[in-house]
Amino acid sequence: MSDTKEFPAAERLRRHRALLLALEAIGWLHMTGKAHRDFLLQHGGKIRDYDQKKWYDGLAESWNNCWGWLSRPSDFKLPSSFDGFLKKFDQGTSEENAIGLLQAAHAMASGVEKNLPKSSSKYLGQDATHMWLATAYGKPVRNLLVNPPALLTGENAWRDLLSHVDCFLAELELLGKSNSGNLGAWWVWREKAAGRDGWLRKAFTGTLAETRLPNNDVTIWDQSYVAAALFKSAAAGALLAGAAFNWSKLKQQTRWRLLTVGIGADHYESRAVRIGDWTGTRRCLDQFIDDVRRLVEVDLAVGSLLYRDDQVAVFSFPGRRLDAKGGLADPEADAWQKYLENEVDHLAGTFKLETPPYCSISTTSSRSIIFMNDEINKARDTLAIPLHKNWQFDCSMTEGNVCPVCGVRLNGTKDKERPCPVCKERRLGRLDAWLGGQSVQPTIWIPEVADHNGRAALLTFKLPVNKWLDGSCVDSLRSQVAAEWCRNNPKVQNYGISPDTAYTDLLNYVKEKVAREFDPGDPVLRLLQDGYQHESDWESFFAKIVEDRSHAPGWNALNDAERAAWLVHQLLRKNASPGRLYRFWRTAEEFFEKLLEEFQEIAAKDTNRLRVRRLVLKPDSSTSTGWKDLMVYNGRYRDIPVTLFYRESSQDFLTVCNVAAFSGKDLKGETILLKDDNDNKVLSLTISKVENETGPLGVYYPVIPLELSPERFRILVPLSAAAECIDRAIKAWNEQFARVWDRMPLRTGVVAFPQKTAFQAVIEAARNLEMLLEDGNKPAVWRVESRVTRNGQTALILVRPDGASELLMVPVQLPDGRVDVFYPYVAVEDREVRFPLDFRTPHGRVYRHVQDLRRGDGVLVDPSRIATIFMESTGSRFEPISTWHLSDWSQMCDIWRLLCGLGVTATALRGAWAILDDARQRWRGTECGRPESDGAVWLSLVRSVVSDRLGARGAVLESLVEAARADLLGPCLDWHMKVLKLSPGEVSR
Known part of the structure; x- marks a missing residue:
């Protein structure tokens, strides 16, 4: 893709692009059999004969003999047929071919907490009357058999899915047979299935990969997509290693690295003079990351996106085997680092970015991606310095003033306010996208956002998703509760484990066992973890259960009591598996996407329908000449601010302001003095005709989204609609995150301002609000005043450190009537385990179910807060903020x-x-x-x-x-x- 020196390893992957993308497709499809209604009915106890592995019987027979058209090295081992993947990938033994790589990827994506013995975990099952899909944060979403998504409505929907799969695989075969080097064709094929609006992604996000509680939080798509990403990277590692790759023990030995790419978006935001500078540049930065995706996911086919926010994108990447016999060793990783840095730099150069991108391959190779947040933080710390390395950027102008936007290029004119050609192009790119809109879309003009008083508000919302990505907040989530496990497996009571003291008893039991020789036949541990019986020593078991899924110290750095504490903790908690981490950030992003839809409706709600419409003003023959095409002009009609957009093609003006203010006023024959948005030249407009715009630009949503990522959502709305938008956000947060309210706070900022306020001042005020909320949002102890549980809800009255009382409603019941013993726990001051549901982390923190809280208990809370500022002038941003x-x-x-x-x-x-x-x-x-x-x-x-x-x-x-x-x-x-x-x-x- 660039002029950099040829890199043989990259060319090797490009030659086998079809193979790697075909394996990724198998990864996406390998659990398709679970997307059938009968899968849920079988696990709900209604039928018994459904075989999820035979779903491919409905496909064209030609696909099963597909390997003939796949170019692959002789030392790359594939099973004899497609159905080999589907029949053998979940067997206990590790296959010594590509199936073994899929087995390793699937095991990591799913999470070890799913590896429960069937005999001891039956009580976690959902029956056919209550087969619920939940969010990653515990909110029940849908009863899949009572209120099914389209995919589960019957055989016609199932046949439609298989038809899509058939076409998808047929297109893959055509691309593969043609040995196509057309990246665009490969990209379109992949995006149609797995992109944001992909048909496969939409289908698989609606149903479960696991029906048992509480693992009904991860959809088929979450597990399939992440398994496919890891599978693809592992296969790329095998291709790169060639004959040196060891195909034995792939489930146990395969590891992965992470590739992190970022760009310092904060720098561009802080330099923006007008809103168009930032929104245009934001669009440019998003396109840059999309091009990086195209490079990694399709051109090289070496990995897939695992996380993305406003600055950073993280991809799966080949790692080094645990025994160092194959995969990507450190010297080869260093060579890839240099190559990809050059490729990413070249992509940034095509967008004429004035700051260098960040590109890093992790030095860590791991069987999980728990270290992803460390890589994200490392990228953000580096990007905080705009020029963190030597960087040459486009600077063609040799005269003029310094550009007021980028601050580094010359603009070629004596006008100090004129942007350089690059920054001007970014503004116009945003304008072109607006002009080409084919449906109702948000506006790009602040005057259209402003309310009837000429005021707008920048709303900013933040969720601390990073604390979930690093696993620290996952400590509070249970995959099983010792007391319930003991009560439903009475055999363990014969070994001194009582339901009332199950957690402490189990901890003491494991501590005693760890001090002895490993016994794979131990009756208690075999009922707790299915893989235990296949292990041969404590150290390897500890590595898989603890070290792969947490930031715990290694086996040799702990004593027996600490080892037991970590083992029990990991065996009972929900783990930060790759599939769940993907679900965490995807859920947060979807939360903000839903808010965007609702904010658009709120802002557009008005009894005066002119609020969301645009007018066309036709000038008469006496009007001034010299209008510039696609130029914005500002003026006043009586006491009403007017902003107009001139179109040379139709020789008319389009209103880009809130025209509801003109309601009842006849503009025909009126004369308005207008100023050019650039040089302030005054021109006269006499209106001969007023019409409604009937084209694609005729109606709009009066909002401007500035940023939408898993952690932050910024949007401009009419100030009159701000309160309702905030109330809706609070209500949605209470609904979605009620079970984790104490560790998933919503931080809200409101900057209210007149429409003519400088955008730089507004965005700086927003950053000040966000920094204040971040700095002031330290966890604090709230004291329990009262607790009442009724009708599946626990009402808590807590006293905050400022003395005020707060009422919180926490759901404590599952849809089928059982008590939710998996999510609603809070960290308490108490260091003693006092109740059957209490548990202690290896760090000493005690978590207590909200139903067991007592008056006087201290609860550690990360509070949700809001900060507001009204900018009567630009200097208001320096005033104290409440x-x-x-x-x-x-x-x-x-x-x-x-x-x-x-x-x-x-x-x-x-x-x-x-x-x-x-x-x-x-x-x-x-x-x-x-x-x-x-x-x-x-x-x-x-x-x-x-x-x-x-x-x-x-x-x-x-x-x-x-x-x-x-x-x-x-x-x-x-x-x-x-x-x-x-x-x-x-x-x-």
């Missing part, structure tokens, strides 16, 4: 509704608060009372003023007094009256 808990935000909205119900005037409200605020300022820090305390004088004054001036009585009065005590009354009035410009009686939507 932050609140999310519940405080909801309470402020409730307070406003109470005030609206009093029927008072805005003057009365302002007058009452002026009295209270004056007293607050005078009394601050004195002994007679402060709003931060329960000062009797202060509260007495509040009660008196609110009662006399506003007429509040009873419960409403007490609620308003409590709001003043919590220092929420003032911020509530400021937000609703000063920022949103609402009058009493108007509720923010």
Whole structure:
């Protein structure tokens, strides 16, 4: 793809591209038999004769003899037929051909916690009446047999799936037989199946790969895609090793590296002068990562994407075998590092990026990808310095001023505000994409986002997905609970393990066994982990169960008690398997994608339909000449800001502002003075005709998405719609993450600003909010005040460190009525295991089921918070920023509704608060009372003023007094009256 020196290893992979992509396709399809309704019915106890391995009987017979057209080295071992993969991949013994590589990949993608003995794990099964798919964070999504997705609706859907598979494989064969070097054709073939909107991905994300609880959180796609990625990379490693590759013990010996590529998006964001600079560059950076994907996934076919956010993409990559007999050794990995750096640098050069990309192959080879977050953090730390290595970039201009956007190129003119050709091209690329829109799409113009008061809001939401990727938050999730396992396997009670003290008893039992010679026939451990009986020594068992799935110290660095603690912990918890890590970040990204859809609907909701429409203004013959094609012009019609977009092809102007303000006004014959968006030249427009735009640009969503990744979502919305958008986000977060609320906080920032505010100032304010929320969101101890469980919900009242109480509702029941003993645990101050469901991590942290919490228990919470700022001027971004808990935000909205119900005037409200605020300022820090305390004088004054001036009585009065005590009354009035410009009686939507 570049002019770099030929690299024989890369050329070897390119020659066998068809083989590697065919093996990846087998990886995607190897569990297709589970995508049938009968698979669920069989595991739900309704039928007994379904054979998931025979699904391929419905395919064309020619595929089963496909190896003839696959070019492959003689030393690369394949099974004799396609069905060999499907019949043998999940056998206990490791095959000494490519099946063994698939076995290794499948085992790693699935997770060792699924390797449960059938006899001892029957109690975890779901029956046909309750066959639920759950999210990675424990929320039940769908009862697949009662409310089936399209794939599970019957034989017609199944035949349709097989028909798609047939065509997919036939296209693969055609590409392979032609020995096609057409990367575009290979890319399209792959994306149609596995891309974001791929048919196979859509089908497989709707149903289960595992029906037992709680492993019903990973779909067929999660496991199949990750298994295929690892399989593909392992096969590439075997191809590269050639005759030196050892085909024995592949399940035990195969390991993987990670390839990490990144680009410093934060630098480009901070340099953006206008919104088009950032959105255009964001589009450019996304295209760069897509080209990297094309290089890695198709051109070299050496790996597949495992993680992607706004800056970093991580791919699977061949590793070195555990016994060093084949795979990618360190010297070869170093050579690949240099080659891929050159290739990635070349791709960055084609986009004329002024900062160098990051490219790194991990030095670690592992049987899992638990170290992925370390690689991501290493990339982010490096990218924090824009020029982290020598970098030559396009700089063709030799005269003019320095570009105000990139700050490094000359713009070729004397105009200091004119961008250089490269930055201008990025702006225009975003414009071209907008002009070519074929359906309703978000706008790209801030004036169209602005509400009727000319104000917009940048909303930013963050989820700490990184804490789930490194496995630290997974400690709280159970694959089995010792007490339930003991109760449902009474045999273990004969060995001193009681249901009431099962965790401690099991810990002592394993500690005693670890000190002795390994016994593969141990009756207790064989009931806990199916693979135990196939091991021969403690050290190798420990390596597979513990070292492969955690950041635990090695066997030799621990004593027997510590070894036992790690073993029990890993055997009972859900593990950070590659398939689950993929599901973690995909779930978070889908959460934000769903919010984007809902925010679009909220922003477009208006009784005046002109809010989402554009007008065409036809100039008359007396209008000024000299209009520039595709240029933006700004002016005012009476007191209304106007932004227009000139189209030379139709010689008219398209409105790109909120035209709802023109409702009821006749623009025909009106004259508007307009300024060129670049050189401020004043021109006169006289309107001869006004029409509705009827083309693809006729309607739009008044939002501008700025960024959407697993960890962060930024979007511009009308300020009038901001409160409803935030409320919807909080509601969705409560629904999706209620079981992990204490360790998956939602951090929300709101920057409200007039539409003419400089974009640089707005985005800097957003970064300040995010940094404040990040720095101030340290875990804190919240004290349990009360706990009540009723109707499958546990209601917790917790006292925060600031003294305020918070009510939390945590689901504790599974859809079939059983208690959820897998998800709703919290870390407590207590260091003792006191209840049957309690457990302790090897680091000493005790987790307790929310149903077992008692008054006075200290719970470690990573709190969800919100920060807001209203930018009356660009200097506002330097002012102190207020932050609140999310519940405080909801309470402020409730307070406003109470005030609206009093029927008072805005003057009365302002007058009452002026009295209270004056007293607050005078009394601050004195002994007679402060709003931060329960000062009797202060509260007495509040009660008196609110009662006399506003007429509040009873419960409403007490609620308003409590709001003043919590220092929420003032911020509530400021937000609703000063920022949103609402009058009493108007509720923010």
